[in-house]
Amino acid sequence: MKYAYYPGCSSHSTARDMHESATAVARRLGIELVELDGWSCCGATAAHQTDRLLAASLPSSNLLLAQRTGLDTLVTCAACYSRMKAANHEVSSSPDMRKKVAEAVGSDYDGSMPVRHIVEVLLEDVGMPKLKKSLARSLNGLKVAAYYGCLLVRPHDVTGFDDAENPVSLDRLVEAMGGESVDWPCKVDCCGGGLNLTRTDEVVRLSNSIIDMARDSGADCIAVACPMCQASLDLRQKDMKGGAGKGRLPIVYITQLLGLCLGIAPAELGLNRLMASPDAVLQAVSSKGS
């Protein structure tokens, strides 16, 4: 299993733990990641809010780099995943857009390079039998709220990830690791991440309701697969009302949970970088049979 790895900008700043845990898990499972040489920003929300052609061109130039390697692109960030898939959709569904993108990027791109999120690679390429066989530890019944957010599942005709309203990919991984994925209604709700700097009050309001619901559903932690969701729920938790005295809820990447169950040391998975202490998770993993 070999992939062209597109880390995305947040891998070197706010989501270093996502990058660290993803690469550690990949190494352990024999997934070879070849970082795309010279990769650049996907444009994120700023590009598509500004100019449609810019938003299609920035990811296309990266997918052209991947085309040269002949490998599928593996991404860990849900936003990069969404922008790359959207660019593929724009370029492949409109000859006019394809032509304009070719002019902007300097070479023709047909929108055909596969873009895979690491969760898809874990479930579809590595597969459940191999994953289960590789586990050294268990989550020992830890109650996990699997949280998908927006960008993996929507728009569904563009991303094609799992199911738009009730995805189960993360839940399946949690259950495979011996955790209990709680039944809760906020799986695909928005954390407000897009307004992080401009309307922080809205981020706190939306993320607060997600955390309250996870807690009310009995969750010991929330598992995420998007760096914006992680930042909103973790970094902003201190500013939220309610929940005080109950302690903060750990917000962990699914690759951090998987890494722990593969027997990888917490520091290698960036668990020391979380704002809300992951102690509840660490205790569950080491509680018995390990």
Add this chain to the structure above:
Amino acid sequence: MTIVISKKRRTSGLRPQVEEMSGVKLDTCYQCRKCSAGCPVAVSAGSAPSEIIRRLHLGAGDELLESGLVWMCLSCETCYGRCPMQINFPAVIDALRSLSVAKGIKAPGGNMPLFNRMFLENVKIFGRSYDLSMIMGYKLGSGKLMDDAGKFPAMLGKGKMALLPPSGADKMSVRRIFDHTVGKKVKSK
């Protein structure tokens, strides 16, 4: 909300331009309001997706660009995902944003145009996002220097905020894309 429409209005307003820019046809919307029911920010923005579409139907002009939703929309795509007619409303909002910036209309509620400009300026220079520089640029520009300042030491301590600019991107390719798309819209410092 009451929408006042002048009987004298003879133009089709922003609609043709928005449809052209977004590639979205609005005539299939029958106001079921599923989009508005699922919108996470409609309540705070004071305007909802179905209302924006209806106002476009009715020939709304530049006054529509002052609606709260234009800059509060999170691009969460819930409206698009649930629309029975597959109307890509987030693309409509993106078109309204471009028009708003082009016409120099003040963004209500938070300064998203400034954020976008700072983000893209850094991408244009470094080829990748440089959070520290982008955040400082936004804070200086918006005058909200001390908002969130308490988060900064914690993020530095946890290694979640890089001090040095990113390196390794093919900057020439990125520069070329900017020059061939937004051109002078995003000025380099």
